[in-house]
Amino acid sequence: MGIYSCEAVLLSFGLKCPLVITGSHSHRRRIYHRIPILVENRRCSCRCSAARVAVVVEKEDTPRFNWADAGLNLTEEQDEAITRIPVKMSKRCQALMRQIICFSSDKGSFCDLLGAWVRRMSPIRADWLSLLKELKDLDSPFYIKVAEFSLLEDSFEANARDYTKIIHFYGKLNQVEEAERTLLAMKNRLFPIDQVTLTAMVQLYSKAGYHKLAEETFNEIKLLGEPLDNRSYGSMVMAYIRAGAPEKGEALLREMDSQEICAGREVYKALLRAYSMSGDAEGAKRVFDAVQIAGITPDVKLCGLLINAYSVLGQSQNARLAFENMRKAGIKATDKCVALVLAAYEKEEKLNEALGFLVELEKESVMVEKEASAVLAQWFKKLGVVEEVELVLREFSSSQSRPL
Known part of the structure; x- marks a missing residue:
C-alpha cells in the first residue's frame, strides 16, 4: 500500500515533505509524468526532517494518525472554536x-490526519468544498x-478551477x-490551461512586479484562439498601469x-488615477x-x-471648470475637491480668484472644511499673512462646533 506526502502534495507544489512509497497491493492511483514514481493508495506520511525525496519500504504495521476523541482535555480557546463549527x-x-x-x-x-479522515469517513466532493470554504472564511493556515491535499484525492474530483x-x-x-508550481502540476496532470487560469497568472505577475512575465502570459492567452473577455483585458490594463505605462x-x-x-x-478609475497623479491632464481627460x-x-472620485x-x-x-461641471451634473462636491481647486489657484498665485471661488461656495452654503482650510492656511503662511491664518483656523473651529 502506498503512502504520499500531503504537505508537499507530491512535490508538485514544491513543499518540504518527501514522497514515501510502500507495499505491493494491486490497486494503483493515477499519477502524472512529472512524478516518476507510483502512489498506490490514500495513506499519507510526512517525513519533514528529510532534505530530499526518499523512497522507503515500510512494514504494514506503520503507525497511523491517532484519531482520538477531540472532546477531551480541551483548552478554553479550543472549546470555544468547536462551538462555532457550523451546524x-x-x-x-x-x-x-x-x-x-x-x-x-x-x-x-x-x-496523516487528512489521510485518516479519508479512510474513516469516505468524503465526497461536497464535503471537501464545505471544509475548504469554512477554513478559508476562518483564514486558517x-x-x-x-x-493541495484534496487535489490528489479521487473523492474530490478535482477540476481546472480548483487549481x-x-x-x-x-x-x-x-x-x-x-x-x-501549481500551474506546472496542473499541466503535468493534463488539466487544460485556459483563459481563466492564465488571467490569474497575469494578475499574479503584475502585482508581484513581474511586468514582462505578465505581458508574455497575456500573449499566451491570445494564442489560445478564443475571444478575450473583459477580465483578461482588464488584468493586462492593470499590469500596464503598475508598470508605469498607462498609455499601453x-x-x-x-x-x-x-x-x-x-x-x-x-479599470477606468485606475487608469485615470495613473494619468492624474503624474499630472498628465490630457490623458486624464481622454479617460x-x-x-x-x-x-x-x-462619481465624485x-x-x-x-x-x-x-x-x-x-x-x-480647467480645475475650476471641471469642478463646476461636476456640480452641474448633480454630484455633491467634497472638501477634497475644493482643496484641489484652491491648490491649483495657489500654484498660479491667483489669490483674488481663490477668494472669489470661496465667496461663491459660501453663497451656495458649501462649507470650507479641514482639508481646504489647511491649503488656505499653508498659502497664507507663505504670504506671511499671520492674522488671516488665525482667522481661517478660528472660523473652521467654530464651524465644527456648531450644532447640526
Whole structure:
C-alpha cells in the first residue's frame, strides 16, 4: 500500500515533505509524468526532517494518525472554536474540523490526519468544498494544506478551477514560485490551461512586479484562439498601469472598445488615477471622456481625479471648470475637491480668484472644511499673512462646533 506526502502534495507544489512509497497491493492511483514514481493508495506520511525525496519500504504495521476523541482535555480557546463549527456542515466535516482545531503533531503529521479522515469517513466532493470554504472564511493556515491535499484525492474530483483557486490564493500572498508550481502540476496532470487560469497568472505577475512575465502570459492567452473577455483585458490594463505605462493600458481599452467589450469602473478609475497623479491632464481627460462613452456615470472620485490632474499642473481655470461641471451634473462636491481647486489657484498665485471661488461656495452654503482650510492656511503662511491664518483656523473651529 502506498503512502504520499500531503504537505508537499507530491512535490508538485514544491513543499518540504518527501514522497514515501510502500507495499505491493494491486490497486494503483493515477499519477502524472512529472512524478516518476507510483502512489498506490490514500495513506499519507510526512517525513519533514528529510532534505530530499526518499523512497522507503515500510512494514504494514506503520503507525497511523491517532484519531482520538477531540472532546477531551480541551483548552478554553479550543472549546470555544468547536462551538462555532457550523451546524449545517456534514457530520464528516464537523468531525474533521474538531480534529483540526485540536490538532497536535504528537498525534502524527497533518497529512496523516487528512489521510485518516479519508479512510474513516469516505468524503465526497461536497464535503471537501464545505471544509475548504469554512477554513478559508476562518483564514486558517490549514486551508492551503487541505486544498493541495484534496487535489490528489479521487473523492474530490478535482477540476481546472480548483487549481485556479490555489493560484489566486498564492497570488494574494505574492508567492509567485508556489503559484508557478501549481500551474506546472496542473499541466503535468493534463488539466487544460485556459483563459481563466492564465488571467490569474497575469494578475499574479503584475502585482508581484513581474511586468514582462505578465505581458508574455497575456500573449499566451491570445494564442489560445478564443475571444478575450473583459477580465483578461482588464488584468493586462492593470499590469500596464503598475508598470508605469498607462498609455499601453489606454491602447488596450481602445482595442476592447473596437470589440464592444466594456471594461469595469475600477479599470477606468485606475487608469485615470495613473494619468492624474503624474499630472498628465490630457490623458486624464481622454479617460474621463471614455468613461462616459462607455456608459459609466462618473462619481465624485472620478471627477476628483480629473480635477487633481489640472491641480498638479496648476491649471486653475480647467480645475475650476471641471469642478463646476461636476456640480452641474448633480454630484455633491467634497472638501477634497475644493482643496484641489484652491491648490491649483495657489500654484498660479491667483489669490483674488481663490477668494472669489470661496465667496461663491459660501453663497451656495458649501462649507470650507479641514482639508481646504489647511491649503488656505499653508498659502497664507507663505504670504506671511499671520492674522488671516488665525482667522481661517478660528472660523473652521467654530464651524465644527456648531450644532447640526
